[in-house]
Every structure is written in structure tokens, then in C-alpha cells.
Amino acid sequence: MPETKTPLPSGARDPRLDFFRGLSLVMIYLNHVPGTIYEHFTSRNFGHSDAAEGFVFMSGCAAALAYGPKMAEGLNWPIFRRIWGRSWLLYMVHILTAVWAIAIVSGAALWFGGEALLTKNAFLPLTTEPLAFLVGIATLGHQLGYVNILPMYAVLLLGAPFLIRLGQRWPLGLLAFTIGFWVLTGMTRLDLPNYPFEGGWFFNPFAWQLLFSLGILTGLALRNGHRFVPVKSWLIWPAALWAILCAIWVKSDYLMETLGHVVWQLRQWGAPFFLVDFDKTYVSGPRLTHFLALGYLLSLPGIVPRIAASAVMKPVRLLGRHGLPIFATGTVLAIFAQAVKEVHPGGFLQDTVLILGGLSIQWAFAAIRERIKRPPQSAAQMPAIPTPGVPALPDPHRFAAAAR
Template sequence: MARSLARPEAQITQARQGLIAPSRTRDPRIDAFRGLALMMILIDHMPGNPWEVTTVRNIGFSDAAEAFFIMSGIAAGIAYSPGIARWLNGGSRLWDGMAPMWRRAWTLYVVQIVLSVIAIGLFSWSAGVFYRSAFREMHNLAVIYDSTGSALIGLPILTYQIGYVNILPSYIVLLVAAPFLLIGGVKAPWLTLAGSFALWFVAGAMRWNIPIYPGNGGWFLNPLTWQFIFVIGLLIGIRHRRDERFVPYSKALFTLTLAFLIFAFAWRHVPALAAVMNHKMAQLGALGAPGNIVSHNKTMLAMPRLLHILALAYVLSCLPFVTRMCAHRFVAPLRLMGGHGLLVFGLGTVIALVGQILMDVEPAVTWLPWVLPVIGVLICYIAARIADIARSPKPAAKTATPG
């Protein structure tokens, strides 16, 4: 009897030393890179501005969306895995571990609906004020006028998506599935990774996707394929909670991934090499290779994009100076914006849409593309700063808090 009682106690002690224990320190890279990804999304969502050349998509195949998803997965793994671990160790109910994720998914859903309504309102208002009927047709907005009833059904069920307001739906779906992914990630991480990879491969090869309604086609960021990068982030976050690496440092692997990043950069910027490689990929496609292997398709998270973001994440994670740099006071604005990711994302989306309208209405004003992204980032920083001050506990409250 004494032996049977000691075993659960040992399991609980082990859990407290692992996933359930709070991480020793908050890794500055998480908020810094998430803030950087959000800033890049804002810039890239104002097409035609000169700052676009500074974003990650210009050094390879992936862009800020992949960075956003993997960082969100890491953050979710760190934040929510302890609740699942407590349930697996018999210390709490499953609902206690699941509820925070589903509450967050609901918050994201509300934000998605609000952003969609704002986008419809912005472009509709601009079409009337600036006498540009084209504003009612941009970014899939024509559907709301041509098939209003169907669009009003599709909007709340996330199947009617507006261009540049179509990142959150896939993230919402993945966050709803996150409790089950975390259970697999905690109990059988490599099996979970294998299953996720298999779904990515088959869904991409067979072009499975969630259909849009009204209209034809599928979601812009296909959850069936983008789940793979999110799951990788979850698994990294779970291990990070234990102060471990999911993929250990290896000099050979570091050299290989760094070489791939250099090759991807050359493929992107050397026309002769790009012509050869693209031709070879087309030949493989003609021989029957799956489209998600021999293309750069963003919707299906094609292999070149996937490998690029994974290589970039691995190389950056292996460089000690990156951690020191992310902890530097000069990077504090990025960390602040990353810590208020949803606020910055939502506000940045609205600012980017306003910027698109202004740049379209005033194409001759050459300074607008230079100034608008900078103003947008500055507004997001100020908003994050205000939110941080509002969230900070008052001194009196600190004194009253039990030790």
C-alpha cells in the first residue's frame, strides 16, 4: 500500500520539476521575434511600400506568416502545456487544461469578426467618399454585395474571408485543436510529429482544404497543412518549458541548415540559379511529384517555404548572441509588441488596410509609402505601451498580494 501511494507522489514531484513548474526565466526571443513578425506583417500588408525589402520574405521562401505561426505555437506550448500535464498526472480536470485555450480561441474569433466588419466598412466608405467603385471589389469584397445573404452566413462560420484579414481563421481552428495536440505532444511527441507531418503531406498532395463559402476554392492558409508548423511550435514550447531543446544542437545540422538558408537566398536573388531550380521543380512536377513538394504555394505551406522557416528557426535558436540581442534594451519595443500580440495584430491589420486605401487614392504622393508603415508601427508600439501600463499591477495591489 505504501509503495502504491508513493508512486503518484513521485509522479507529481517529477511533474512539478518539469512541465508544471514555471519556466525559470521568460525567453526574450519569443516576444522579440513575435513582435518582429507582427511588424513585418503590417509592412507586407501595404503592398508597394519601400520597407517591404526589409522583411523576411526577401531572404528566402517563407514570410512573416510562417514566423507568426511557429512563434504562436511555441508560446502556446509554453503557456498551456502545464494544464495538460496536470491532468495527465491526475492533478486536475481535463477541462481545466482545455478551457484557457478555447477561451483564447473565442477571443480570436471575436477579433476576426470585428476586423472583417471593419474591413468591409472601410472599403465601402472609401468607395463612396473617393468615388472608386473598385474598392467594393478588392480583397473578395464583391461577394458581400453580390451574395449578401450567403456572405452573412459565411462570415460567422469563417468560410467567407476577406483578403489581408485571413490569417486568424486558421489559427483559431488550430487553437481549438490545441488541447488534443498538446496531449499527444506531452505523451508521444515524435508520434504526434509524425502524424502531423503525414497530414501535411497528404493534404498538400491531395489539395485538401476547408472550402470557402460563398464561392469556390479553399482557405488562404489551409489549416490542414499549416497545422504542421504550429505543431512543431507546440513541441518546441513543451520542451522549452522543461528548459530543453526539441531538436538538440548539432554542428552538422547547423551547418546544413545554414547552407540551405544561403542557397535559398541565392535562389531568390540570382536569376540564373532561380531559372534552373524552377525548371527542375517543374520537371519533377511533370513526372508526378506532389504539388506541395515542387512549388512555393503558400496556401499549402509548400516544402520550400516549410524548410526555409524551420532552417531559419533552428539557426537562430543555436546562436547565443541572438538571445542576448533579443534581451537588449534597444529591442524592448519589439518585445513589448510581441507581448501584446493580439492587440498589435488587430490594430496593425486596420492600419495596413487604411494605408492601402491612402496609397491607392494618392499614388502621386511619393512620401506616403515611406511614411505610412513607420507611422503604423509607431501607433502599434504606443498602443502596446498603453496596454502594458494598464495591465501592470498598481503598487497598492502588489502590497496586498499574499506572499
């Protein structure tokens, strides 16, 4: 039976996007407060990829949904101004979060005996090369640990108009370009430079553009009412088997040793590192294929879309609708939680307060923003756009702009 196409009206939202983006924000916060029991329940403990891959993929999807309709007739100056303005906003938010991270760590070291924090997460040049450190922070050449994903996203947005337009005109051309550029990046180790440290960015935008572009292709297809990758049994079973194998792999010492030796042997035979290693900077093969398998399975019609659209998941969708401010707030709160744990290790009760308290603050902030930025009544009365297999939600907030 041919696939039914129901184009997504401009301004409408797919609840799955908000849900998974909100879920990614929760898991990023848990992962950014290491040493708690809660970090053991995030996706990185059940495969080779983590929430960062999902966040970048969904950012590409949201960009296509938000900006694609305004590029239907081609590239134009208003769309450049809007997207590049968003990139500038990301830079400013990154600088703000970096300044707060520096202030929190500095305060912990000055007044609470947290000097050890200055030796972690790339804070050391603050004490050894303070002038070079400041230059690096401002120019994005020096990025602090746990405060380093927004620069990559800002760079990706600079190229977003061209990627979206290419995806509109020639989807397979964008697919070929993004895979080819990823391969070229891995083969040449192309990256943006660090300063004052040597090397390149941890989140290499030239490699991560692959996930961003795949998100664009997915978003463009969603806007047109169909899937970029169709539902096929010959795709479902390999994806499911690979996701299961990866989940067992990361939990099994035997598989870690055995398959780790296989990877080592492939490297000895000359296999490119970015195809077989577990390098996050270059979105290496095992991480990429695990994310693609997991993303494909989660996109299938049925129970997952129903969960994403359910009333009980409304708080998670609320976080996802306000992705950038919630991510920035969570980043600052995570650095604060790290400082608290360094100064006072505490235990399960303290960890619970830090984790649940931080998530509660983020949710409250999102709720306040939702209240302030509630769309006018005329916009709220737009018809509901059902996710495949999911009844339309009566929540009018879903129909605000597709990406803030």
C-alpha cells in the first residue's frame, strides 16, 4: 500500500520531537553530574551513543521544520538573517554559560576548598595561562568540559541554509554530501583548532554535521507528510539486533574484550579509525550505527509515538519545547552540582536533591517561559496534527513556532 502523505502545516509541532528533545535534555543533565546513581539509567549505558547524538539530530530536524517553509522559493536574505541570528544567539548563550561555569568553579576554589576543580574539565589554563585562557574562551578555541556543545551547534547553523535548501531540491544529494564530508573529515582528521591547548574541538562540527543533516532530511520529510526512511521489515530486524547487541556489548566484559580485540585487529589491518573506533569527536562508526538503529526503532509507528504524545509525558515535552534556555540552565546547574559534590561528596540523599532539584528548576523555568510566551488565541485554534498512530492532542501549546 502506498504511503499516505499528510503535509504538516506551518507552525504545527510533532509531539515526538518535543518529547525526545526533552528526554535528551534530562539525560544530558544526569550525565553532566557524574558520580550519582542516576547516570546509570541514561542511554549511554545501553549502547555506544548517548543523548548528544539525539540532541544534534533533533536540532537538525527542528531547523528543517522551522526554516524549511520559508525557503520554499529558494535562499533569501531574511532566512539567512534569521538562521545566522540564531547562531549568534547560541554563541552568546555559550559565553554566558562558560562565564557562569568559571564563576562557580572559582567560587568553590576560593571559599570552599574546591581547588581540585581547577585541574579538571579544561579549567587548568585559568590558573597557568589566564590571558590565553580568556582569549580561547572568547574565540571558542578553548571550551570547558560539559560546556562545549553549543559552539558546534552554532557552526552547524551557519551552514544550515545551504543544507536545508540542498535537502529540499535534492535529498539524495544532501545525503551523499553529508556522508562524503564525514568520510573526508575522518580521513584527514579535519577539525577546528583549539587555543591554548593543541588539537581540535571535542565536538567536531565537520563530523557532527552528518547527524545534523540527517535530522534535516528527516524534518523535511516530516514536513511533507512522509518518512525519509520507510518502515521495512528488512530494516527493522537488523536495527533491533544491532541495538540489542550494543546493549549487551557495553555490559559484558567478555564482549568488551573480544569485540575490542576485533576492533584493534581491524585497525592493524588499516581500517580507518573513524569507522571502527569509539571516537565521539568524529562520530565514529559504532556510535553512528547504534544511534541510527535506535533512532529508527524509536521512530516506528505504534507504542513509542503514543508514549511521546501521552498526557503523562507533558512535562518532558515542555522541556523539549524550550530546548536552548533549558540546556543552558541545565549546564550551569550541572557545574554547580559538580562543585557541591567536590566540596561535599555527600551520598545518595544529596545526589537526589541535586538531581531532582536541578530538574525541577529546569521544569519551572520552562513552565514560566511557556506561560509568558503562550501564543494568541487565534494561533492556539490551529487544527491538531496527529502523529502516525497517535490521536491528536488538544494541547494548544504544541502549535507554537516549530523551533525556538
